[in-house]
Amino acid sequence: MKHTIAAIVENKPGVLVRIAGLFSRRGFNIDSLTVGRTDNPDYSRMTITVRADEAVLEQVTKQLNKLVNVIRVSELKPESSVGRELAIIKVNAKKETRSEIMQIVSVFRATIIDVSPRSMIVEVTGSEGKIDAIERLLRQFGIMELARTGKVSMVRGSKVIKT
Amino acid sequence: MRKMSGAEAILECLKLEGVEIIFGLPGGVLLPLYDALYDSDIKHILVRHEQAAAHAADGYARATGRVGVCLATSGPGATNLVTGIATAYMDSVPLVAMTGQVPTNLIGKDAFQEADITGITIPITKHSYLVKDAKDLPRVFREAFHIARTGRPGPVLIDLPRDVTVGELDFSYPDLDLPGYNPTIGVHKLQIKKAAQVLMEAKRPVIYAGGGVRYASASKELLGLAEKVKAPVTTTLMGVGCFPEDNPLSLGMLGMHGTKYANYAIQESDLIVAVGARFDDRVTGKIASFAPSATIVHIDVDPAEIGKNVKVDVPIVGDAKSALKELIEAVQPKTWSAWNDKVSAWKKDHPLSYEKSEDVIKPQMVMETIYELCPEAIIVTEVGQNQMWAAQFFTHKDPHRFISSGGLGTMGYGFPAAIGAQMARPDSTVFDIAGDGSFQMNIQELATAVLNEIPVKVAVMNNGVLGMVRQWQTLFYEKRYSGTTLGNVPDFVKVAEAYGALGLRATKPSEVEPVLRKAIGSDRPTVIDFVIPTDEMVSPMVPAGASLSEILELEG
Numbered sequence: 229m230k231h232t233i234a235a236i237v238e239n240k241p242g243v244l245v246r247i248a249g250l251f252s253r254r255g256f257n258i259d260s261l262t263v264g265r266t267d268n269p270d271y272s273r274m275t276i277t278v279r280a281d282e283a284v285l286e287q288v289t290k291q292l293n294k295l296v297n298v299i300r301v302s303e304l305k306p307e308s309s310v311g312r313e314l315a316i317i318k319v320n321a322k323k324e325t326r327s328e329i330m331q332i333v334s335v336f337r338a339t340i341i342d343v344s345p346r347s348m349i350v351e352v353t354g355s356e357g358k359i360d361a362i363e364r365l366l367r368q369f370g371i372m373e374l375a376r377t378g379k380v381s382m383v384r385g386s387k388v389i390k391t
Numbered sequence: 392m393r394k395m396s397g398a399e400a401i402l403e404c405l406k407l408e409g410v411e412i413i414f415g416l417p418g419g420v421l422l423p424l425y426d427a428l429y430d431s432d433i434k435h436i437l438v439r440h441e442q443a444a445a446h447a448a449d450g451y452a453r454a455t456g457r458v459g460v461c462l463a464t465s466g467p468g469a470t471n472l473v474t475g476i477a478t479a480y481m482d483s484v485p486l487v488a489m490t491g492q493v494p495t496n497l498i499g500k501d502a503f504q505e506a507d508i509t510g511i512t513i514p515i516t517k518h519s520y521l522v523k524d525a526k527d528l529p530r531v532f533r534e535a536f537h538i539a540r541t542g543r544p545g546p547v548l549i550d551l552p553r554d555v556t557v558g559e560l561d562f563s564y565p566d567l568d569l570p571g572y573n574p575t576i577g578v579h580k581l582q583i584k585k586a587a588q589v590l591m592e593a594k595r596p597v598i599y600a601g602g603g604v605r606y607a608s609a610s611k612e613l614l615g616l617a618e619k620v621k622a623p624v625t626t627t628l629m630g631v632g633c634f635p636e637d638n639p640l641s642l643g644m645l646g647m648h649g650t651k652y653a654n655y656a657i658q659e660s661d662l663i664v665a666v667g668a669r670f671d672d673r674v675t676g677k678i679a680s681f682a683p684s685a686t687i688v689h690i691d692v693d694p695a696e697i698g699k700n701v702k703v704d705v706p707i708v709g710d711a712k713s714a715l716k717e718l719i720e721a722v723q724p725k726t727w728s729a730w731n732d733k734v735s736a737w738k739k740d741h742p743l744s745y746e747k748s749e750d751v752i753k754p755q756m757v758m759e760t761i762y763e764l765c766p767e768a769i770i771v772t773e774v775g776q777n778q779m780w781a782a783q784f785f786t787h788k789d790p791h792r793f794i795s796s797g798g799l800g801t802m803g804y805g806f807p808a809a810i811g812a813q814m815a816r817p818d819s820t821v822f823d824i825a826g827d828g829s830f831q832m833n834i835q836e837l838a839t840a841v842l843n844e845i846p847v848k849v850a851v852m853n854n855g856v857l858g859m860v861r862q863w864q865t866l867f868y869e870k871r872y873s874g875t876t877l878g879n880v881p882d883f884v885k886v887a888e889a890y891g892a893l894g895l896r897a898t899k900p901s902e903v904e905p906v907l908r909k910a911i912g913s914d915r916p917t918v919i920d921f922v923i924p925t926d927e928m929v930s931p932m933v934p935a936g937a938s939l940s941e942i943l944e945l946e947g
Binding site: 237238242245246249253283286287290291293294295296297298299 | 509510513514517518521538569570571572693694695698699702
């Protein structure tokens with residue numbers, strides 16, 4: 229079972245190492261991890277997706293909470309939160325295939341952010357599933373390079389995870 | 392605000408935290424700090440190996456409940472602390488380890504004696520700091536001591552680059568501001584009510600107490616609860632002494648080398664109240680068959696311990712003292728029951744025992760004699776057979792008088808920890824119960840003991856082998872004694888004398904009491920070489936991976 233965790237952490241050197249080390253040491257599997265600062269520059273927000281059953285998830289949360297640099301840990305349930313991932317994909321694009329690629333891009337409400345005589349870079353945001361889908365479709369043209377961010381996520385409605 | 396150097400500020404912080412003694416060994420980058428120490432009232436005990444500094448600070452902490460402090464230089468000095476820090480981490484000992492570091496402008500350049508000690512110790516510290524600016528020193532020290540001693544205690548490391556110790560600052564001791572550190576205080580009333588209810592309904596309850604009782608100084612409350620509901624009490628190695636072993640409700644220690652009756656009681660119980668214990672594999676045996684019909688109440692100050700190894704029915708997050716106090720209030724008194732009779736019968740039928748001898752010295756008999764001569768002694772142990780005999784054959788009554796490396800199982804821990812304990816309790820008799828293998832891992836500290844007149848008694852159970860590993864080879868590896876024979880060197884009496892300590896030897900049972908009397912009567916550090924049989928085993932024993940029900944009685 230896949231779970232999404234948001235952690236507010238102090239924006240200090242070494243914090244990422246402590247968290248990554250905790251996961252590897254205790255045998256927790258990270259699917260993706262994204263990190264960036266919050267509206268308060270003293271704090272960063274990490275979105276971590278893990279594969280775990282309920283008991284392991286509880287351990288992950290409790291162990292994270294024990295780290296002095298971790299301020300808050302919340303699980304974001306899929307039914308009550310929104311999550312997005314961004315990917316940029318460099319595909320082979322010749323004269324003959326360019327319009328077909330652009331059609332796919334338009335169906336996925338993605339954007340083309342770079343064009344060269346032999347390639348295009350596609351930018352797409354959405355759920356993990358959506359990005360998997362466009363990746364599959366673009367594969368027929370030849371994916372030259374792909375970079376994904378991992379998920380960022382937030383609770384729906386006016387509730388917030390305070391920093 | 393006063394202007395001072397980083398080194399002076401460090402010593403000021405230590406004073407403000409009530410530190411009277413530190414254990415350490417200097418090096419190049421620590422010269423400014425050691426220079427400031429020269430004029431300070433803080434006592435510095437110079438060890439002969441940094442590992443001993445960490446263990447001594449740990450022993451000091453365990454004997455007093457205060458934060459122990461050790462100090463080592465950058466690079467190899469710092470890495471030599473690692474075993475001591477890991478030992479303290481596994482047993483939740485409040486410790487502040489200070490390490491020197493190369494100047495900030497050289498960090499990351501593979502400078503002489505540089506090691507990334509904060510990186511190395513992340514998995515074995517509660518928290519750690521690399522100080523990059525002298526101005527941060529007061530805040531860092533304030534936080535470090537607070538984190539080390541509160542909640543579930545543990546070691547905190549402070550890495551001090553040389554330039555930080557010479558930098559200037561305006562000293563003021565700041566208030567704590569740790570938004571990410573909120574150890575649990577108080578307990579959940581509803582959970583206490585639930586625990587009280589299952590305790591009242593239970594027919595076959597057992598209280599299983601660990602090191603958390605010791606750190607919360609909750610022995611009195613533990614006794615109060617046990618006597619009110621007539622629940623038998625077993626302790627882990629870390630909890631030894633938390634419950635008086637001469638009390639009729641005491642089951643002694645449980646687990647791999649626990650008593651048969653403790654293990655039987657656990658396996659047949661319908662309720663286990665775990666207090667400050669963590670269901671370690673040496674305690675539970677095969678986890679799937681551990682206490683099969685028991686409801687489990689788990690009290691722990693660390694929420695992450697609850698549900699980590701076993702499924703818990705009533706979790707209570709909180710320190711042992713407050714939780715037990717509330718639980719005592721919430722339960723009604725119970726009377727002596729059929730369960731108590733059954734447990735007492737087990738105690739009578741399966742006592743801890745050994746085959747007595749008039750020809751050779753039995754280590755168990757040495758333990759009993761030390762107890763008879765000196766029941767108030769602080770018993771520190773090394774690791775292995777000596778440790779188990781010490782846990783089994785003394786009648787323990789005070790957790791601060793039994794000091795042992797439980798979680799990490801560090802050979803070489805006992806002697807320096809005994810030095811630390813003796814510094815903390817100068818009026819007590821302190822014994823290090825040692826094996827010839829363990830003692831040799833920090834034997835160089837005889838110099839520290841002699842020069843500082845620390846009258847620790849080292850009782851070496853000398854069997855010429857690494858006894859516990861050999862015991863497993865005897866039982867499970869067809870007596871193929873691979874790598875476990877130490878031989879009969881050195882001559883421990885001569886080693887003691889070479890360092891200027893008192894060296895004594897006993898080879899016959901009749902000599903045990905006289906040499907012990909001589910050792911106890913001496914105000915010098917003393918090594919007593921007890922020559923014991925090579926094949927003496929620790930019994931009973933639950934084989935690794937077996938259920939607690941499968942506990943075996945072993946012949947000596």
